[in-house]
Amino acid sequence: MSLTTSLGSGQALRASRLPPDGLYEGPRELRRLAPGQPDRPYTLFDVVPLGPVIGAEIRGADLTRPLAPAVREEIDRALLEWKVLFFRGQHPSPAQQRAFARNWGELETNPLLAAGDDPEVARFDRSSAPSFENVWHTDVTFRERPALGAVLHLREVPPYGGDTMWADMASAYDNLAPEVKERLEGARAVHDFVPGFARFTPEERLIPFQDRFPPVEHPVVRTHPVTGRRMLFVNTSFTTRIVGWDRDESDRMLRLLFQQAHVPEYQVRFTWRAGDVAFWDNRATQHYAVNDYAPHRRVAERVAVAGDRPH
Template sequence: MTVINAGPPTTLRHARVPEDGMYEGPRTLRRLPEGWQERPYELFEVVPQGCTIGAEVRGVDLGRPLGDALREELNRALLEWKVLFFRGQHLTSAQQRAFARNWGELETNPLLASGSTDDVVRFDKGSGSVPTFENVWHADVTFRERPALGAVLQLRETPPLGGDTMWADMAAAYDNLPQEVKDRVDGASAVHDYIPGFARFYGPERLAPLQDVFPPVEHPVVRTHPETGRRMLFVNTSFTTRITGMEREESDRLLRFLFQQAHVPEYQVRFRWQAGDVAFWDNRATQHYAVNDYGSHRRVAERVAIAGDRPF
């Protein structure tokens, strides 16, 4: 009997992965807004640390007053790289505050420990300390009507290993959303509330007295950067509770998918600290994640935040 080889099968068995998971594959990585005119930096050196986000700035002493030209060029670098790193600055709290004030008034935060003044937040972490905002992707104080424009963080003491901070580019996150998801979130608003984020480490007795100070607010799910015009995903795990006008189950499902976008490695930069280093980031365009992998070792940081405007 003659056996005829029919060749490989031409149909596939049924197989699928769960819906609403992370997309795996090539991504569009665009660092600058469309039409942005890129120019060389004249007053300092910029060393990229990531594809779309993160650059080390060399040749600037942040402890000295900034002239108009230097402030303008640093602001352009911030808009283009979203987070800037400055090694070995060793600023006093007064110098750190003075640098940040070049970008606006400073915020206070009654929910976090203060340093030498009310507008300096001090994170002093070691054995037995309250964890606060570590091990979670978030943007700062989006529960405010006008969330922070940015923040300046300096490490005073670093652990012998670990304690890095990561930032994610939320413009890249928006760029790579599936079109059907963009269609759902463009023009949508979401509610932000301080309680979910701070309830991770504070009890009701600490949080309840501030409910009238910080009522829930609504912000666009996709905000527009006021200086670059770039569209950016603006929801985060710590403070975004629901999408306005959606049933709870639908909102939860969509938010879970949107929260996942900060976890994509191609959108991230990771910084390994040394004592005296400073990071300055655009809170409008990024999320960040403080990695608590240093056990009982001590890590001390001080942060000043710059008041922002209402997202649109």
């Protein structure tokens, strides 16, 4: 980007250039709702926003009891509008956590993760052990049908640190340059579980899963099946290349797209207390578990809801 400006004094501003494909300052479009979607009030609980486009605390809903249909409907609307919901001090049992998640569909498990006392509940028991969640990612995009969403319960929290961050990938798409959007129209990318796990998992444990989870292709920009919003759907953990592009061109574009999750205006950051629950739309977000609490212990349990094929 070259810039030469004539000034009234007859002087000229020196030529300057920024490296291409960066993130630059300036106004960003922050739109929480899809075009034409009304901003209706909630009547069965309180919704406390934690940011302009993503993240809200739900007060007055009990996840440990069966949800009345009207409550389930309002939570679903809040999830679509805010992308990640937080419920303080719930302390659900694994069975209650599963029952809540089943309001949104069948559950799925990830055999690459450790299970808790309940085989349908993944457990993340972290202290001094390496953590592989501290990168921006969307869960299990290496599946043909990545998860619809996930319900995470923090059972034990460290004395400091251990926050989780989420980014709104609809805002990330909205703010791409028009020429980038045009270039991505119809583009598809390969997703593979191997690069996301190989740095922390012995080869002999991963090899048996190669046939079960072959590389899959998803659109680089997916359409949300309910809201219709367009969203970036590539992530650092699992996206390896854009189909049909030269490798250098693919790498350069993916680096640019991966950067978009790093924009604070698209993010929410949550500081946990023991017993808190988060429920996020995996189709519309990326998340990042901040690994800044060693040698203290952090124990979380997650239930995932099976999703659809991205389009």
